[in-house]
Structure formats: C-alpha cells, structure tokens
Amino acid sequence: MNTFYFLTLNGLTMAALLFIMASGLTLAFGLMRVVNLAHGAFYLLGGYFGVQVIRETGSLTLGILAGGGIALVGGLLMERFLLQRVRGMDLSEALLTIAVGLIIADALLVVYGGQPVSLPLPPELRAPVDLGVMMYPYFRVLIMGFAVLLGIALWLVMTYTRIGAAIRAGVDDRETAMSQGINVPLLFGGVFAVASFLAGVAGVVGTSYMSLTQGLDVRVLMLSLVVIIIGGMGSLKGAAVGALITGMVSSFATGYLPQFALFFLFLPMTLILVFRPQGLFGRTA
C-alpha cells in the first residue's frame, strides 16, 4: 500500500510541474493559435539562470523570481519583435518558435557548458515530512502546493476579472472579441509573457529534483504538448486534467514497467487523438 501512495505522490509532483508548464502554453495557444515550441527552451533558460542566482545569493525566492523574470523578458522580446512580424502565418510562426528555442538552447550550452547542473536546496527543504500516509520530501510537497495555488489563482483571474473574461472571449472567438473592442494581440502579448514566466519558474522548481541539462528542453516541451493535447488546447481545466493524467500514467508506468514508460506516456495522447481529437475539454475548431 505504501508503494501505491508513493507512486501517487510522485505522479502528483510531476503533474504539478507539468501544470505550471502547460497552463500558460495552452492559454497562449487558445488566444492566437500559436504553439510556442520555444517553451521548453524558456524552461532551460529560467533554470540555468535561476540556479546561478541561487548559488550566488543563497536566496531561493530570488532565484525563482530571477528564473521566471529572464524567461518573461525573453518571451516579451520574442513576441514583440519576432512573432508579430509573422502574425497569422501558421507555418512561419511555428518555425520561428523552433528557431528561437534552438538559439536559446545553443546559447545556454555556450554559457553554461554541457555538464548537468543540480539545485543546491537547503537541507530543511530536502527533509521528509509526514503526510499521514507516508514520509515525503518537503520541497516536493511545496511544488504540489504551489501548483494548486497557481491553479486557483489562474481560475480566479479567468473567472472573475475583466482580463480573464477578455481572454475567455478571445479563446472562444477571436474575431468577435476583436470586433467588441478587445485588443486581442495586446492580450496575447501579456499571456505569452506570463506563460514564459511560468516556464522559467518551472525550470528552477523542476531542477530541485531533475538535474538540468541540454536536451531537457525538448523532453519538457514534449510532455507539455502531451498535456495540452490530452486536455484540449486553450482550456485551463484541460491543462490541469491533462497534467494529472500524464503525471499519474508516467509515475505508475515507470514504477512497474520502466522499459515501457515512454510507450505508456504517449498512449493516452494517442487514444485521445483517435477518439476525441479536440482533447477532453477542447472545442472543435
């Protein structure tokens, strides 16, 4: 039984991290139909920079904010100066984001080298805490708590604020929203920046247990895409459910059949694409 709780908690930790990554990505997609394939590179960028800041200042909070901050700046620059030039051209947009991702990853390789990096966490964060069913490392509990808070915050914003209403309107029907005077491109810039910020934050947070390395950007991006494909592009609820499914499947599959972990990871996505291509909570285009 202990193993069951252990695997469940592992799944939840992974789901938390995936949700942080996928929530911004899916909203940005919903608004402008742009899949940001540089999202994983922002994870890497935030991670490397955040860890460096933590090493130099000793402050975890500062590191997380710095990691998120640099990704936010990167996202903002990319949206303002690059994406806007190719607006509406699907292929160019996708290729552009791939290019930016590659450039960021290669630049990081030059600056930080190819050796894997780990996050120096204070021992009290690494210590296990009693969750009633079993002992579990404190920082992993914090990651889950953070994701839940983020989910609630995003939900509140989306449900009760004018900006949230505007985003929902833009996701549902961009043309009509624009004709009502909502500045969707500006809104998109904001959402894109927040999404990049979250990717940067995830980079620092994730490094607490996954070592940061070249190539992780692609793996993280792939997982985020799996999440939003399962959940439905543009849906916050979908991102949460997709992250839960992906996290759990991955955890139990790695636990019992590690050789087939990747197979099981992509199985739910494949099934969704066959039987419900728009995703669990997505709308048909």
Add this chain to the structure above:
Amino acid sequence: MKHAKTLIIGGISALTVGATAHIQADDTLRIGVIGPTTGVFSFFGEQQRMGVELAQEELAERLEALNIEVEFYDSQGDAETTVDRLRAMESRDDVDLVVGPVLGGTGLAGLEWAKGSGMPTVISYSAPEDITMRDRAENVVRAGWTGAQPMFAFGEYVAEELGHQRIIAVGQDYSFPYNQLGGFLKGFCAAGGESVERIWHPTGTSDYSSILATLPDGDAVLYNGAGSDGLAFFQQYHDFGIDARMPLLGGSNFFAVGDLPEMGEQAIGGLSALQYAEGLESDTFLAFRDAFWDMHGDDVMPLAPAEHGYVAFKMAVNAFESANGGDRDAVIAALRETEMPDAPRGPFHLDEYGNPVQNIYINEVQEVDGRLVNVPIKTYENVSQFGPFDAETYLAGEPDSRDFPPGDCSDPYYD
C-alpha cells in the same frame, strides 16, 4: 540585402581559399585527434584535448625531431560527423594516424571507417568491447578500456569484501551499461554473490521517484549511468532516504566523470571501479596531475578521458619513433607492441587483441584538500578485457545484453 549577399559570398570564398592553402609537405607526419569538443558531450572531448596538449608539450622535442604535426577535429559527439571528419583527415589533410574517438557510438563508427581505410587508430576513452573483440581490426588499438573490464573486479569486491549477496542494478537502457553489468555479474557470481535484479530505464529519464518507489529489497543498489541521469538518480535516491536502507554503488562513470562536484558531500564514501583514479598517489600520477594543472589551471581535474588522450598520443608518438617514420604496417606493428610502464594510471601493455591489460582500482569518494576525488582503496593488477576468463572461452559466449548473463548466480551458466 545585396550587401549581405556580398558578405556571404566573400566569406565563403575566403574559407575556400583558406582550406586549399593548407599546403602539405610529404615528410611531415600528421596525427589527427578527434573528440566532441562542442555540444552536450564536450566535457569528454575537452578532457581529451587537454590531455593531448599536455603530451604535446612534454614531447615537444621528439615531435620536432620526427616532424609530427597535430590537428584537432570536433566530432560533436555524433557518429555521422565523426565519419565525415575521419574521411576529411584521410583524403584532405593527409593524416597518418588517428587518436580518438571518445564516446561509445562514435568509437564504433570510427572502427567501421578504420576497417575500410586501414588507418592506424588509437581509440582513447570509447569503451564498446567489440572494438577490440568480435569486430577487432589489425589497425585499431585502444588506450582505454572495455565497459566490462573494471566491473569484473568490482563484482568480486562487492561480493567478497563488502559481503553483499543481492544487488539491485538500475541502469540506462543501452549497450554500455549492459556490458558493465555483464562484467559485474561474471565477477560477482564467481565470488559468491547470489543474484542481481536488473531495472533498465530509457536514457534521458529525469524523474526516478517511481523507480525508487518500487525498488525491490537487496543488500545494495548499483547504478549504471552517468551525466544528468546519474546526477538526478543520485539526488532522488538521497531525497527519499533510500541510502539509509541500501548503500548506493556506482557504475564506472557514475562518480568518475564530471558529476562529483554537483553531487556534493553526500557522495562521500561512494564506491565504484575504474582503471583510473584522480586520487592516485604514485609519483608518475602526481607528476602528470601537477603538469596538467600547470598547463590548464588547477580548477580542472584531469579525469580518465584526459589521461587516456594523453596516453593515446604518447602511444602514437612511440609508434612513429620505433617505426622510424610513417610506414603504415610498421606503425601498426609498433602500436600493437605497446608497453607503457609509466602511464599515469599505472603500468599497462596491450593484449594480443589490442586492449590494455592494466590495474583496476576500487575507488572511494573522499574529500581531499577541499575537493571530492575518487581515491583508490584496493588495486587489482593486470586485469585484461576478459577479466578472469581466457579469451577463447569469453569470445565463445554471447555478448552481454539487456538480460544476459543471467541475473541469478545459481544459473547453470555460471557452473
């Protein structure tokens, strides 16, 4: 736009002129050194480069006397690029001998090419055993090791000295860890071990929590992997406090190449086995290490890939010297006769298949002068790539694979 076009065309023609201006005199001997000096695996290639540069400096007079030139090539850690570079060495740059490649896959690609070309080749760190076993070629020798070579001794040590009976082996799912575990099992079972349970995970796994959750009980865990996978496994193993239940042993690369500073103090006491240890205290080793630090600064520790590059280069120069020039057959014959009584890692000679017969050290991670190093605590002398077996028996058996040799030591295979 027009301006940019002019620039590009100008640049390309400049490059072409530069390349063709590489004039070649015929009495020059050329050594091409290949390794990944950019990209994800640049750590290994850089180590090799630094080792070769040190050897170059030490042998400067002999290099001049023999008129030897050295050129470095970047494999980018990629098999295809490796072969491209090797072809360029032969057809464009008139290279007489190759040192490298460094990584497993590039080593096999290099071997295939060398078989066709006949180029004298000294493979440095690359460890697939078939390079000097089932696919061996007359013109290819090795300065380094096979994956199984250090693990025969480690298996024996773990069973005999540590008294562990049941081992849980977690590892990256590809041929190098198979080979490492194969060597381990053969030594472990012969020395009275009971069983090894294998768990393979895809390379590039970053979350091990679920593997750790379902980890069976045993006397110790052996992790076969390195790089970011190894670092993540190490960290999560300690996060979940499994180190209190079962000690963590390392495959040869786990503590030995690069991750140690990131692992931190928790790594102290970690055991693994290799034909090299940066904590050696012999005079030849200390001289090598100090010279290395003088040249490259003492924040870089010379690790096995550096020493193997250094030694491979010396083997090459020795061979040119005894062959009295660049005649291929003579150089190859001289290479195969290599004896290195004073290599930094300890004395070695090549067996008739072209792989070193050398010391294997059981290493323990200790803190020495404020840095973590692998210190040898036991030495097994004169270990060949076949471990305790004779070559014919070994080669008659199957190559190691995902589930061979059997994990149960009572299996008839071990009788």
